[in-house]
Amino acid sequence: MTVKYLLDTNVISEPLKRSPNPGIMRHLECHQTELAISSIVWHELLVGCYRLPASAKRSAIEKFLKAVVLPILPYDAAAAEWHASERARLISTGRTPAFPDGQIAAIARTQNLILVTSNTSDFSHFAGVGLADWRVTELI
Numbered sequence: 001m002t003v004k005y006l007l008d009t010n011v012i013s014e015p016l017k018r019s020p021n022p023g024i025m026r027h028l029e030c031h032q033t034e035l036a037i038s039s040i041v042w043h044e045l046l047v048g049c050y051r052l053p054a055s056a057k058r059s060a061i062e063k064f065l066k067a068v069v070l071p072i073l074p075y076d077a078a079a080a081e082w083h084a085s086e087r088a089r090l091i092s093t094g095r096t097p098a099f100p101d102g103q104i105a106a107i108a109r110t111q112n113l114i115l116v117t118s119n120t121s122d123f124s125h126f127a128g129v130g131l132a133d134w135r136v137t138e139l140i
Contacts (some may be wrong), residue, residue, distance in 0.1 A: 003071060004034040006108045008117035009044045011134065012037055027116075027134040035070040038107045040100050059090055079106035086126055095125055105129045 004005075005085035028035070036081045045065060052058040055115055075083075105126040108115040114130040115123055121129055 002034065003036045003111070004114060005031055005034055005036070005116050005132070006073065006104070006111065007037050007070075008104060008112040008115065008119065009041045010118040011116050012041060013045065013048075016061060022134050023121075024118075024134045027029065036111075036113070037068075038071050038104050039072055039074050040103045040107070042072050044100070053078065073107050073111060075103050075107060076110075078110045079103065082106045082110050089127070089139065090125055099121065100124070103116075112128065 011024060011028075014028070044123045045068075049058060049061045049065060084103045086109075087097065087102050088104070093120065101122050105115060105123050107113075109129050110124070114132050116132045116134055117123060118133060118135055120131045120133050123129055
């Protein structure tokens with residue numbers, strides 16, 4: 001299968017929660033061959049892990065990160081160009097999106113992927129980015 005979904009940090013990290021959202025877990029299982037993360041999300045996951053002191057929680061996260069076998073898509077020149085244009089447009093309307101969110105949106109947009117996030121409001125102002133919230137969406 002080909003990649004169809006780009007996962008935000010809050011979605012790929014869902015299995016680490018004490019009580020993961022059942023909808024997200026069903027989608028992750030159902031679409032496992034169609035998933036990717038961005039290099040930005042990979043960075044966010046690693047920073048979160050590295051900030052933790054040595055502990056059982058950190059060990060569990062490190063084990064999870066080693067087990068994640070998803071394509072990691074780069075923030076490339078096409079994404080940077082789209083991001084710059086879109087960021088300029090949004091700033092001119094009085095919105096200044098978080099820089100990493102713009103990078104993630106740019107990768108989704110330039111790779112023609114659906115961005116799966118639990119924070120759709122963080123991405124809703126980016127033009128042409130398909131969004132999905134698997135907490136509330138039936139399997140597709």
